[in-house]
Amino acid sequence: NRIQATATQGKSKCDPPPVPYAIPGLGNTLQFAYDTEGFLAKTLKRFGRIPFRLLVGLEHIYYIPPGGAVQAMFRHARDLSMKPIIVVAMRDQFGMRPADVAVFERDGSGDGAKPLDGWDHLDPAQRVFYHQHRDLSVMLNGAALEGMAARFVANYTARLRGTGLVPGEGWAELPDLCAFLRDDMFHAACTGLLGERFFELCPGFARDFWDFDSRVLTYLRRTPRWMAPQAYAVRDRLLDSVKTWYKHARAELDYRDPSLADVEYEPVWGARLMRARAEMFDNAGFSLDGCASQDLGFVWAANANAIPVTMWVLLNVLLSQTLTERVMAETAECFDQTTGSFDVSALCNKPVLNGVYLEALRYCVATSSARHPVADDFTLCGWKIPRDALMLSIAWFGGRDAKVWNTGHILPNGTAEYPVETFWAERFLEYPDDPASGPVRKTDEAIYRSAPKRSMGDDAQRDRTAKAIGHSPALQGYFYPYGGGSRICPGRHLAKQEILVAVAIMLHEFEIELMDPVSAKKATPDPKMFPTGAIAPDRKLPVRIRRRRRGEVKG
Ligand code: HEM
Numbered sequence: 001n002r003i004q005a006t007a008t009q010g011k012s013k014c015d016p017p018p019v020p021y022a023i024p025g026l027g028n029t030l031q032f033a034y035d036t037e038g039f040l041a042k043t044l045k046r047f048g049r050i051p052f053r054l055l056v057g058l059e060h061i062y063y064i065p066p067g068g069a070v071q072a073m074f075r076h077a078r079d080l081s082m083k084p085i086i087v088v089a090m091r092d093q094f095g096m097r098p099a100d101v102a103v104f105e106r107d108g109s110g111d112g113a114k115p116l117d118g119w120d121h122l123d124p125a126q127r128v129f130y131h132q133h134r135d136l137s138v139m140l141n142g143a144a145l146e147g148m149a150a151r152f153v154a155n156y157t158a159r160l161r162g163t164g165l166v167p168g169e170g171w172a173e174l175p176d177l178c179a180f181l182r183d184d185m186f187h188a189a190c191t192g193l194l195g196e197r198f199f200e201l202c203p204g205f206a207r208d209f210w211d212f213d214s215r216v217l218t219y220l221r222r223t224p225r226w227m228a229p230q231a232y233a234v235r236d237r238l239l240d241s242v243k244t245w246y247k248h249a250r251a252e253l254d255y256r257d258p259s260l261a262d263v264e265y266e267p268v269w270g271a272r273l274m275r276a277r278a279e280m281f282d283n284a285g286f287s288l289d290g291c292a293s294q295d296l297g298f299v300w301a302a303n304a305n306a307i308p309v310t311m312w313v314l315l316n317v318l319l320s321q322t323l324t325e326r327v328m329a330e331t332a333e334c335f336d337q338t339t340g341s342f343d344v345s346a347l348c349n350k351p352v353l354n355g356v357y358l359e360a361l362r363y364c365v366a367t368s369s370a371r372h373p374v375a376d377d378f379t380l381c382g383w384k385i386p387r388d389a390l391m392l393s394i395a396w397f398g399g400r401d402a403k404v405w406n407t408g409h410i411l412p413n414g415t416a417e418y419p420v421e422t423f424w425a426e427r428f429l430e431y432p433d434d435p436a437s438g439p440v441r442k443t444d445e446a447i448y449r450s451a452p453k454r455s456m457g458d459d460a461q462r463d464r465t466a467k468a469i470g471h472s473p474a475l476q477g478y479f480y481p482y483g484g485g486s487r488i489c490p491g492r493h494l495a496k497q498e499i500l501v502a503v504a505i506m507l508h509e510f511e512i513e514l515m516d517p518v519s520a521k522k523a524t525p526d527p528k529m530f531p532t533g534a535i536a537p538d539r540k541l542p543v544r545i546r547r548r549r550r551g552e553v554k555g
Pocket of ligand 1: 133136140298301302303305306309365367368369370480481482483484485487488489490491492494495534
C-alpha cells in the first residue's frame with residue numbers, strides 16, 4: 001500500500017521509492033552484487049511498474065522497470081547521457097588508464113551532431129562520444145554492413161571446412177558444441193573486423209578473450225588486483241595483443257592514405273571502421289594504451305553477446321528433429337550451389353529461423369541499458385531522477401514478464417504450456433490460421449483454452465505462411481535486448497546476420513547429434529554470469545558430428 005501511495009504521488013514529481021535494507025552501512029549492495037537476478041526479480045514484483053531506488057556501495061541506482069518507464073528512458077535521449085557508464089566500463093572492465101579516461105571526461109558535448117548547450121567551445125576533434133557514435137552507426141550499416149556479413153560467411157565457412165576437429169569422413173566426438181561454435185565464430189568475426197593478420201600477430205587472443213569474458217564481474221566489482229591476479233594478467237595480455245596489432249598496422253599502412261578512402265576492407269587494419277576509429281582516437285589525444293582499451297571494448301561488444309545467442313539458437317534447433325528439418329528446409333532455399341554460400345538477406349527473412357533467433361534473444365539476453373540525466377530537473381514519467389544519477393534497466397526482466405508474453409495453451413492442470421522461463425522456439429511466430437500464435441499474450445483467455453486451431457498441411461508449407469514478429473507496440477518496453485533510443489546497439493544488424501548465417505552454415509556443413517539430449521534440454525543461462533549480457537548455457541554439450549557430403553542438401 002505504501003508503494004501504491006508513493007506511485008500516485010509520483011505523478012506530482014516524487015522521488016522513486018527506496019528499496020528497504022537491513023544493514024544501514026551496506027544498503028542493498030550485497031544482494032545487488034551477489035544475487036542480482038533473484039533480488040531484482042523479487043523487487044520488481046514488489047514495486048510493479050514504478051522506478052525504484054537502490055543503495056549500492058555509496059551510490060543510488062535508479063532501476064527502471066519494463067514497460068512505459070523504459071520506453072520513456074529510451075525516448076529522452078537528448079536529456080540523458082551514457083558518458084559516466086562508458087567511463088566506468090572503460091576504466092573497470094577494459095583497464096583504461098587515468099590519462100585516457102580524462103579524454104572522455106573532458107567531453108560533455110553529447111553524442112548528437114550539435115553539441116549540448118554550453119559545449120560549443122569544445123574542439124570538434126575532442127567530441128569523442130559524437131565521433132564514436134557516428135562512425136559506429138555509419139560503418140555498421142549499409143554497404144559496410146553487407147561487406148562485413150559477406151566476409152563473415154566466407155571466413156566462417158572456410159574455418160569449418162578446414163577444421164581438423166572433424167575428420168574428412170566418419171563421426172567425431174566433441175566435448176562441447178559451444179566451444180566448437182565459439183572458437184570458429186570468434187575467429188571469423190574478428191578476422192572480418194581486424195583483418196587477417198590479427199590472429200597471426202596475436203595467437204593467444206581467442207583463448208584469453210573467453211577467459212576474460214568469464215571474469216567480467218570480477219572487474220566490474222572492482223576486485224583489487226592482489227585478490228584476482230590471474231584475471232588482471234589475462235586482461236593485460238589482451239591489451240598487449242591489441243597494442244601489438246596497432247603497432248603493426250601503423251607501421252604497415254597509413255590510415256590517412258587517400259587511396260584507402262573508399263576501401264571497406266584490407267588485410268592490415270581490417271574493416272574501414274577500425275581505421276576510422278584509429279584516426280579519431282589519435283585526433284582526440286588517446287595514447288596507444290587508450291586505443292587498446294577502446295578496441296578491446298569493441299571486440300567484446302561485437303562477440304560476447306552474439307556468440308552465446310547463436311549457441312541457444314543452434315542448441316534448440318538440434319533439440320527437436322522436426323525443427324531441424326524445418327530450419328534445414330527454409331535455409332536450403334537460401335543456399336547458392338554455384339557459390340557454395342548463403343544469401344544473407346534471404347536468410348534474414350526466413351520465419352522459423354528468425355523466430356528461434358528472437359526467442360534466443362528473449363531467453364538468454366541480460367544486457368543493461370544505463371543512462372544519466374544531464375539536467376537538474378529531469379523527470380521520467382513524473383519521477384524525479386537527480387542529475388548524473390545512474391538509471392539502469394536489464395532486458396532480461398521485460399523478456400520474462402508473464403503478463404505480456406504468450407505462454408501457449410493452458411494445460412488441463414491449469415498451467416501454461418510454455419512458461420516465460422522456458423525456451424519455446426515458436427513463441428515469436430504468428431500463423432494466420434492460429435489465433436493463439438504470436439509473441440504477445442492476448443486478453444481473451446479462451447483462445448488459450450481451446451485446442452490449437454491449425455489447418456492441415458505439411459510443416460514447410462505452413463511455415464511459409466508464418467511471420468516472425470520481433471516488433472509490435474505491445475512489446476515496446478518489454479523486448480529490448482539491443483537497448484533502445486538513439487543509443488540502441490549499433491551492431492544489431494550485423495549480430496543478427498552473423499547469428500543466422502552461423503547456424504545455417506553449421507547445419508549445412510555438419511550432421512550434429514547431441515550425445516546427452518536429456519542434459520542438453522535442461523541447460524539454462526548460467527546464473528553465475530548474470531547480468532553480463534547474453535548468457536551462455538550452464539553446461540557442456542557433447543556432440544557427435546560428421547561432415548555432410550557436398551550436394552547432400554539441395555538448394
Ligand atoms: C546479440 C548480440 C548483441 C546484443 C544483445 C547487443 C546488445 C547491446 C546493448 C544492449 C547495448 C547498449 C544499448 C543501450 O544502452 O541502449 C549495446 C551497445 C553496443 N553494441 Fe551491441 N549487442 C550485440 C551485438 C553487437 C555487435 C555484433 C556489435 C559490433 C559489431 C556491437 C557493438 C556495440 C557497441 C559498439 C555498443 C556501444 C555503443 C555506444 O557506445 O553507443 N554489438 N549492444
